[in-house]
Amino acid sequence: MSAVVNARTDDYRILAQAEILHHLAALPEIAAILGGSPADWTIRDVADGYINAVFIIDGPQGGVCAKQALPWVRYHGDSWPLAEDRAFFEASYMRRLAAIVGPLAPRLLHFDPVLQFIVMEKLSPHIVLRGGLIEGRRFPRAAADVGRYVALAAFHTSDLGVPFERKFEDIGLFSGNISLLRISVDLIFVDPYVEVWRNRYISEIDPWAKALREDVELKTAVARHRNAFLSNRQALLHGDLHSGSVMVTEDDTRVIDGEFSTFGPIGFDLGAFAANLIINWYAQGGYDRDPAERDAHRQWLLEQIATLWQTFESELLALWAASPDTDGDGYPATHFADASGQARLATIRRDFTQAVFQDLVAFAAIKMIRRVISYAQVDDFGIIEDTKRRAETQASALAFARCVLKEPARFADLGAFLDAVPRFENVGLNPDANR
Ligand SMILES: Nc1ncnc2c1ncn2[C@@H]1O[C@H](COP(=O)(O)OP(=O)(O)OP(=O)(O)O)[C@@H](O)[C@H]1O
Ligand SMILES: [Mg+2]
Numbered sequence: 001m002s003a004v005v006n007a008r009t010d011d012y013r014i015l016a017q018a019e020i021l022h023h024l025a026a027l028p029e030i031a032a033i034l035g036g037s038p039a040d041w042t043i044r045d046v047a048d049g050y051i052n053a054v055f056i057i058d059g060p061q062g063g064v065c066a067k068q069a070l071p072w073v074r075y076h077g078d079s080w081p082l083a084e085d086r087a088f089f090e091a092s093y094m095r096r097l098a099a100i101v102g103p104l105a106p107r108l109l110h111f112d113p114v115l116q117f118i119v120m121e122k123l124s125p126h127i128v129l130r131g132g133l134i135e136g137r138r139f140p141r142a143a144a145d146v147g148r149y150v151a152l153a154a155f156h157t158s159d160l161g162v163p164f165e166r167k168f169e170d171i172g173l174f175s176g177n178i179s180l181l182r183i184s185v186d187l188i189f190v191d192p193y194v195e196v197w198r199n200r201y202i203s204e205i206d207p208w209a210k211a212l213r214e215d216v217e218l219k220t221a222v223a224r225h226r227n228a229f230l231s232n233r234q235a236l237l238h239g240d241l242h243s244g245s246v247m248v249t250e251d252d253t254r255v256i257d258g259e260f261s262t263f264g265p266i267g268f269d270l271g272a273f274a275a276n277l278i279i280n281w282y283a284q285g286g287y288d289r290d291p292a293e294r295d296a297h298r299q300w301l302l303e304q305i306a307t308l309w310q311t312f313e314s315e316l317l318a319l320w321a322a323s324p325d326t327d328g329d330g331y332p333a334t335h336f337a338d339a340s341g342q343a344r345l346a347t348i349r350r351d352f353t354q355a356v357f358q359d360l361v362a363f364a365a366i367k368m369i370r371r372v373i374s375y376a377q378v379d380d381f382g383i384i385e386d387t388k389r390r391a392e393t394q395a396s397a398l399a400f401a402r403c404v405l406k407e408p409a410r411f412a413d414l415g416a417f418l419d420a421v422p423r424f425e426n427v428g429l430n431p432d433a434n435r
Helices: 017-025 028-034 086-104 129-134 142-157 164-174 178-193 203-213 216-231 266-286 291-322 339-373 387-406 414-423
Strands: 042-045 053-058 063-068 077-081 108-112 117-121 235-237 246-249 252-255 262-264
Touching: 017 028, 017 042, 017 053, 017 063, 028 063, 028 108, 063 086, 086 108, 086 117, 086 142, 086 164, 086 178, 086 235, 086 252, 129 246, 129 266, 142 235, 142 246, 142 252, 142 266, 142 291, 164 262, 178 203, 178 216, 178 262, 178 339, 203 339, 203 387, 216 339, 216 387, 235 266, 266 291, 266 339, 266 387, 266 414, 291 339, 291 414, 339 387, 387 414
Parallel strands: none
Antiparallel strands: 042 053, 053 063, 063 117, 108 117, 235 262, 246 252
């Protein structure tokens, strides 16, 4: 595959389905994956996200997935323009991480920088994790695999694992992803705390939205983490690692959709994933399910957050310990070679992961709030048709998140964080009750 370059030109055009088939027919590797001749191929639109055009193309031998960045936010239409070069950053992210995370992501097969068009391995029979969680299904590997994915990506793109020259080269590249960084900053960190046309919360949530807007302590905590998100260039992040960005089977996990990739705090990706598990926990309260099944699913969800964290932590520490001569400039092994140095290094590593945990907790809370108040809503809540019932589950999520952000000392360890989730169930629609 040729090197990826960011070369959006005036030749960009939105590809119709027939043109996609024509385009793929000219790519021998992809034509071979599909098999037969283009007349035998079928194409179907599978776009279920907010942003891009996504298609599955099947041939007699196999399939591929094609994704084109449109000049606007697909779900909203052309009144919300968006730079197409996000596909360049998605392709760059896939290329940067391919050797690091291996089979935990689909294989990038082709990127066309003029058309901002990606072709990747088709994941089958995988489903999007969010849909599976909504159905109450369990995926035994997902949380551990995501924890491992984040550990691998974090180690090999940060000052732990690579020389600063390499890291700064990556920072230079991914710093160009400004259109999507603007979306992250606005939709995650700004919009939930102001009145803005993009917010899409239901009217039953009005009192909560108002309470969040007026809560200066909460906004102070959010400001601190917004600033950390922009200024702590710790590692290359996926940038949008929610349960809709993970495709699963019972024994395989793949992380997709790295278009929001940016440098930032490692806890941001972990927090995003944890947030969406907790969202699912609260949303289950609005589904008509057998109570025993619901309780079991909820217990499993909390266990998955524990698995996510514990796998991340142990994998990161193992990578760090196994690479005493790492090229990373952060903690040179020569400074900690003797026995007392080794002991100190153990403390340093513990402090490092503890700081990541605190970030996880805070970013999880921030991500939960944005999924209730801001533009991009989630189906976990959205499928609850009775809006009062939906709002009650959302209010629980907001109450939990508000407490996490305002009283972080109460959530210093995993046990305290997970134990708190059920305590916020049924807090009600009045944000001033049960504070
Ligand atoms: N490699 C793949 N194999 C099979 N299906 C895929 C693949 N990649 C994406 N999909 C399907 O296409 C859908 C949309 O993909 P994706 O999430 O990348 O789009 P997006 O427009 O960037 O979404 P978002 O609004 O979440 O950013 C996925 O939810 C999934 O159903
Ligand atoms: Mg996307």
